[in-house]
Amino acid sequence: MAAPLYQKVIDRIVAQISSGELLPGSMLPSEMQIAAETGVSQGTARKSLMMLEQHGIVRREQGRGTFVTARTPDSSLFNFFRLRQPDGQMIRPELVSEVVTNRRALAAERKGLDGEPKNVYEIRRVRSLKGVPSVLETAVVSASRFVGLDQRAPLPNTLYVLYQQNYGCIILRADESISAVLADGESAAALNVGTGTPLLCVDRVAFDIMGRPVERRRSLCRTDSLAYQVSLT
Amino acid sequence: MAAPLYQKVIDRIVAQISSGELLPGSMLPSEMQIAAETGVSQGTARKSLMMLEQHGIVRREQGRGTFVTARTPDSSLFNFFRLRQPDGQMIRPELVSEVVTNRRALAAERKGLDGEPKNVYEIRRVRSLKGVPSVLETAVVSASRFVGLDQRAPLPNTLYVLYQQNYGCIILRADESISAVLADGESAAALNVGTGTPLLCVDRVAFDIMGRPVERRRSLCRTDSLAYQVSLT
DNA sequence: GAGTGGTCTAGACCACTTT
DNA sequence: AAGTGGTCTAGACCACTCC
Numbered sequence: 001m002a003a004p005l006y007q008k009v010i011d012r013i014v015a016q017i018s019s020g021e022l023l024p025g026s027m028l029p030s031e032m033q034i035a036a037e038t039g040v041s042q043g044t045a046r047k048s049l050m051m052l053e054q055h056g057i058v059r060r061e062q063g064r065g066t067f068v069t070a071r072t073p074d075s076s077l078f079n080f081f082r083l084r085q086p087d088g089q090m091i092r093p094e095l096v097s098e099v100v101t102n103r104r105a106l107a108a109e110r111k112g113l114d115g116e117p118k119n120v121y122e123i124r125r126v127r128s129l130k131g132v133p134s135v136l137e138t139a140v141v142s143a144s145r146f147v148g149l150d151q152r153a154p155l156p157n158t159l160y161v162l163y164q165q166n167y168g169c170i171i172l173r174a175d176e177s178i179s180a181v182l183a184d185g186e187s188a189a190a191l192n193v194g195t196g197t198p199l200l201c202v203d204r205v206a207f208d209i210m211g212r213p214v215e216r217r218r219s220l221c222r223t224d225s226l227a228y229q230v231s232l233t
Numbered sequence: 234m235a236a237p238l239y240q241k242v243i244d245r246i247v248a249q250i251s252s253g254e255l256l257p258g259s260m261l262p263s264e265m266q267i268a269a270e271t272g273v274s275q276g277t278a279r280k281s282l283m284m285l286e287q288h289g290i291v292r293r294e295q296g297r298g299t300f301v302t303a304r305t306p307d308s309s310l311f312n313f314f315r316l317r318q319p320d321g322q323m324i325r326p327e328l329v330s331e332v333v334t335n336r337r338a339l340a341a342e343r344k345g346l347d348g349e350p351k352n353v354y355e356i357r358r359v360r361s362l363k364g365v366p367s368v369l370e371t372a373v374v375s376a377s378r379f380v381g382l383d384q385r386a387p388l389p390n391t392l393y394v395l396y397q398q399n400y401g402c403i404i405l406r407a408d409e410s411i412s413a414v415l416a417d418g419e420s421a422a423a424l425n426v427g428t429g430t431p432l433l434c435v436d437r438v439a440f441d442i443m444g445r446p447v448e449r450r451r452s453l454c455r456t457d458s459l460a461y462q463v464s465l466t
Numbered sequence: 467g468a469g470t471g472g473t474c475t476a477g478a479c480c481a482c483t484t485t
Numbered sequence: 486a487a488g489t490g491g492t493c494t495a496g497a498c499c500a501c502t503c504c
Contacts, residue, residue, distance in 0.1 A: 230408075263488075
């Protein structure tokens with residue numbers, strides 16, 4: 001047996017989602033239907049669906065059905081936005097400025113994004129917490145994959161909702177690398193702090209459902225009112 | 234049906250591990266034996282074991298058996314030590330100094346540790362990378378739960394191996410909160426940097442197999458040669 | 467009431483490890 | 486060869502949602 005049957009069923013469903021045949025939020029066939037379509041037993045179809053649920057690709061609800069994961073503003077915030085108040089309280093920072101530019105990709109960006117794009121969109125935004133500018137974030141995506149992104153201003157609070165709804169791109173994983181830096185002139189001005197203030201620097205690579213790197217972003221965060229929180233297991 | 238049968242089987246096994254009846258590294262009974270002992274079918278025992286594996290409590294190997302997770306230096310490093318070189322390379326920093334003290338618990342420590350200990354051990358260590366002092370870490374544990382810990386110097390590189398082997402305490406989860414700070418006099422001296430150098434400050438609470446907070450620790454990290462890396466899903 | 471996922475059973479066969 | 490986990494099947498009943 002080369003690959004288990006349940007894996008073939010998983011691959012088939014992922015391909016259907018990736019191709020747009022199954023849209024985010026839509027309902028999948030029932031376990032029995034999938035079993036019939038793919039020629040496996042209901043138990044095997046069930047195992048496939050449970051594994052897809054664990055990977056966050058579908059959501060199952062007893063009595064209702066199985067649905068393709070829809071990236072809502074709430075779930076995006078919950079999954080990928082790790083900044084919290086020092087006491088652990090959730091935060092919803094407002095957007096205060098936004099600049100989208102189309103420019104040539106740097107060598108590192110070209111190599112580090114799927115499709116090796118020649119040009120990229122750079123989205124630079126400042127987020128504010130209770131009126132205090134707190135996060136300066138710069139996201140970069142392929143200009144050929146996200147055509148016309150600069151025409152869509154104002155962009156939503158969470159970009160991943162836009163990627164999903166307008167470009168069929170579902171973000172499921174993000175690798176982050178965090179360091180501490182001192183505010184330079186530009187970031188100090190944007191965040192209204194003195195140069196030399198310590199900031200968290202979060203570098204992220206976001207991956208789509210096929211595991212392709214789709215977005216690179218750097219967030220500079222004031223750390224007096226925010227902390228990066230994560231649970232390791 | 235109040236609780237599913239597989240959950241009762243899980244609870245039973247966790248209790249056996251927690252009580253020391255099943256030691257880390259030891260082999261569990263086979264699926265069939267567990268099924269017979271608990272009065273469920275083999276399929277249900279199997280489901281329990283697979284869920285325990287997903288929670289990191291046991292490890293399963295085809296043809297060999299199911300084993301209680303043993304916290305080895307390698308696995309501890311891999312799971313909970315998130316500091317990497319900027320290029321993503323794994324790091325194994327050496328210990329260069331170690332001080333263990335027994336003192337009264339601060340109010341926050343008393344509330345934030347299982348058993349509300351009156352006294353705690355404080356373990357203060359400096360880790361070095363290629364001869365450069367890079368991490369200053371201060372761990373705090375209950376003195377009543379870890380009796381005689383100050384007599385065990387030198388402590389192993391990864392404390393969680395000690396907790397497991399000498400105190401039957403298996404660490405399975407750690408919540409971390411990360412901020413950026415400036416080096417003060419003490420940390421600057423320990424890490425051989427100037428005061429005002431930006432440092433990563435990682436505050437951790439570690440939980441045992443029953444979900445009880447067992448250790449609190451703060452790590453101050455030089456960020457020129459190290460970055461905190463994590464994958465979000 | 468019909469349809470969905472959630473739990474559970476009792477078997478079968480295969481792949482792997484150890485003796 | 487014996488024992489282990491890995492895959493798969495074909496049924497059963499229950500709990501929940503929606504019409």
